[in-house]
Amino acid sequence: MANFVLVHGGWYGGWIWKRVARHLRDKGHDVYTPTLTGLADRSHLLTAGVNLSTHIQDIVSLIQFEELKGVILCGHSYGGMVISGVADRISEHISSLVYLDAWYPNDGDSLFTLSSDAAQLANIKNIGRYGGIARPPIPADVLNVNERDRAWVEKMSTLHPAASMFEGIRLQGNHLKVKKLTYIMTSLKMPQLMQFYERLQKDPAWITRTIESGHDAMLDNPEGVVKLLHEAIT
Numbered sequence: 001m002a003n004f005v006l007v008h009g010g011w012y013g014g015w016i017w018k019r020v021a022r023h024l025r026d027k028g029h030d031v032y033t034p035t036l037t038g039l040a041d042r043s044h045l046l047t048a049g050v051n052l053s054t055h056i057q058d059i060v061s062l063i064q065f066e067e068l069k070g071v072i073l074c075g076h077s078y079g080g081m082v083i084s085g086v087a088d089r090i091s092e093h094i095s096s097l098v099y100l101d102a103w104y105p106n107d108g109d110s111l112f113t114l115s116s117d118a119a120q121l122a123n124i125k126n127i128g129r130y131g132g133i134a135r136p137p138i139p140a141d142v143l144n145v146n147e148r149d150r151a152w153v154e155k156m157s158t159l160h161p162a163a164s165m166f167e168g169i170r171l172q173g174n175h176l177k178v179k180k181l182t183y184i185m186t187s188l189k190m191p192q193l194m195q196f197y198e199r200l201q202k203d204p205a206w207i208t209r210t211i212e213s214g215h216d217a218m219l220d221n222p223e224g225v226v227k228l229l230h231e232a233i234t
Contacts, residue, residue, distance in 0.1 A: 002233050003068045004031045006218075007059060009077025009102070010165075011137040011157040013040020016076070019222035024229065034062050036082070038134075038161040048133045051163035052110070056085035063093050072232050074098040076218065078164070080196075081105055087175035096180040096232040100225065101215055104183065104196040107171040111164070115192060127162045134159035144188050144214030153216070180234050182207045188214050207231075 004024055006017045014033035021031045036055045038046035059082060063071060071094050075083035080102025087094045103114060112120060127135045137157035140150040183206055185197040200206040209228055213220035 001028045001030065003071045004029055004229065005059065005063060005068070005071050005073050006031065006033050007073070007075040007079035007082050008033070008036065008039075009075075009079050010135075010160045011039065012076075013042070013156070013158070015040060015156055016216065017218055020218045020225050020229070023222060023226040027226075032062060032066065032068075034058060038164075039158050040156070043158040046134060046159060046161055048163060050161035052081060052085065052165075052167040052169060054161075055082045055164055056089065059083070059086045060089050063090060069093055070095040070234070072096040072098065072229065074100055074229060074232075075102050076100045077102055077215065078111060078160075081111060081164075081169060084171060084175050085169055087178055088171045088173070091174040091177050094175075094178045095234045097175065097178045097182065098229065098232045099183045099196070100217060101184065101186045101188070101190070101193055102196075103193070104200070105169045105171070107173075108168045110166055110168045112166050113168070119192065123165065127165075130159060130162075132162060134162050135165065143216060145216050146214065146220045149216075149219050153219070176205070180207070180232060181205055182209065182228070182232050184209045184211055184217070184228055186211055186213045186215055186217050190215060 008016045013035035017033040024031045035042045038050040073083050073094050080099045140153040145153050183200045201208045211217050211224045218225050
């Protein structure tokens with residue numbers, strides 16, 4: 001049986017993985033769905049100092065203190081930034097990296113620098129409304145969340161720490177030593193994420209897959225996500 005660590009995206013928490021986690025546990029796997037500092041059930045910890053390094057350390061610490069080996073580490077959306085940093089730090093603990101409709105950075109990149117000029121301006125304006133500390137959630141309909149879940153997603157979403165979007169990641173390349181590398185693109189085909197899928201399609205070191213869903217595939221198509229995660233087991 002495998003060890004799965006599933007990292008949520010911006011504005012969400014471990015709650016977003018409930019359906020996928022249930023399926024995986026029913027199959028006998030160990031599944032961890034941590035919430036990053038400053039979000040969801042840890043939103044009371046939101047401060048101006050919570051940044052990408054904080055979130056990377058959240059997951060590094062989980063893996064180290066749970067003494068996990070052979071981890072299938074999956075990051076959704078912003079979670080792609082986090083898992084890149086985690087795998088670069090402790091690649092010896094990771095057997096498979098899975099980017100689910102996620103940001104895929106190079107050394108020095110941040111969520112902000114990887115965004116379009118229009119998105120950068122929108123981020124600055126939105127973050128300014130909250131004293132420069134946090135950005136409010138993107139509406140669920142913009143992410144094409146299925147209609148049944150939209151109200152629930154908006155109720156559960158919380159402010160996202162602004163510093164985590166601005167901090168440039170530091171990568172030495174150890175994350176690319178992980179045995180299995182997978183990028184999954186949803187049928188929503190968000191332009192800012194398509195750049196990564198199209199680039200990695202051309203790289204023989206990567207497996208690329210698609211899934212029919214909105215951006216939040218773990219809600220729209222949990223069975224499909226579970227199937228693709230099973231493929232990631234080495």
